[in-house]
Amino acid sequence: MFKIQIKSKSFQTPDNTMNHVLQNLEFNIKEHDFISIIGPSGCGKTTILRILAGFDNDFDGSLLYSPNSDNNYEKFDSLGKIGYIPQEFSLFPWLTIEKNIRFGLNIKNIPKKEQDETVDRLLDLVGMKEYRKHLPKEISGGMKQKIAICRALAINPMSNLIVMDEPFSALDAQTRNALQQDLLDIWRKQKLTIVFVTHNIDEATFLSKRVLVLTKLPAKIIKEFNIEIPHPRSRTNLEFNKIRKDLLSYLN
Ligand SMILES: Nc1ncnc2c1ncn2[C@@H]1O[C@H](COP(=O)(O)OP(=O)(O)OP(=O)(O)O)[C@@H](O)[C@H]1O
Ligand SMILES: [Mg+2]
Known part of the structure; x- marks a missing residue:
């Protein structure tokens, strides 16, 4: 935690x-949580994720970790220990899909055989084994985001925590809906813990256990929603629409 x-x-x-x-x-952030953060543009969502991922230490406050989830927290340095998927497409265009996934493993000097196993397992997880030798420009936007998820998971993050910054915002609505479902499947299968930034209220309602709503600058949390609708969630369901409406009222 x-x-x-x-x-x-x-x-x-x-x-x-x-x-x-x-x-x-x-x-x-609890084990196997799915938290979405929504709020006006420029309110600091990316800044929060960068602090969480350890890229920005220049703030007044702390990042704490409770190894036994017993509320005994200790400070920790998260750099390189949690998965990070940035706001823009993040694959290295000159590396194949396979080499993109290996990137963090090479930095950590993970032995080749272990790397091979990780790459196989993750490509299998997202159903993209046959694309391993492709370059990013040769696969679709949705596929690129699946590989970005593989790359974030390859480093074997602490508590399976990955943070995702509007990962599906550049995709068309149909691909986006399909990827939301894929992400939920991966989240469940791999027992992931996810912090997810989005501007899309429908997406936050479809995916999350909890939604944090931020104010304009200086941003703080004005409302937390717990969403208890069981999966699979239907976007036309009455309760779904009620939450969507409530969320919208906090953003206006
Ligand atoms: N490296 C930086 N140097 C100076 N100011 C910055 C830097 N990064 C962010 N800011 C400022 O901090 C504020 C929050 O930026 P941030 O990128 O976290 O917002 P955001 O909520 O992610 O916005 P968006 O929804 O548009 O992605 C903005 O006012 C921005 O100008
Ligand atoms: Mg941002």
């Missing part, structure tokens, strides 16, 4: 004033 505590996070602007982005923002 993780806890993120941000008392404040600011960036210096070019005219030397401070842009206060996040303030008194705290939440837990």
Whole structure:
């Protein structure tokens, strides 16, 4: 179990004033959670994910981890230990699909045989074994995002935690819906823990156990929704639409 505590996070602007982005923002991430974060553009969602992934340590607050989920938290450095899928397509265009997945494993000096097993297992998981020698430009946008998920999982993240920054926003509606279902299948099969940023209320309602709604700058959490609709969720279901409407009312 993780806890993120941000008392404040600011960036210096070019005219030397401070842009206060996040303030008194705290939440837990439980094992096998699925948390979506929604909020206005520019409110600090990417900043939260970058802090979680350990790319940005320049904030007042801490990242905490409770190894036994018993509320005994210790500070920890998450860099390289959790999976991160950034806001833009992130595959290296000059590397094959297989080499993209191996990238983090090479950095960690994982033996070749173990790498081979990981690549096979993950390509099998997303049903893309026959694409291993392809280059990113030779596969579709949806497939690229599946490979980005493989790459995030390849490093064997702590508590199977991956953070995803609007991973499906560049996809057409049909591909997006299919990938949401694929992601839920992978989440369940691999017992993943996911923190997911999206602007799409329908997507947040379809996927999440919990949704955190952020305010404008300096952003804090104004509302947390627990979504208990069992899977598979139907987008036309009454309860689904009620949650969607409630979420929308907090964004306007
Ligand atoms: N490296 C940086 N240097 C200076 N300011 C930054 C930096 N990164 C983000 N900011 C500022 O912090 C604020 C939050 O940015 P962030 O990218 O986290 O927003 P976001 O909620 O992810 O937006 P979007 O929904 O458009 O992706 C913005 O005002 C942005 O200008
Ligand atoms: Mg962003």
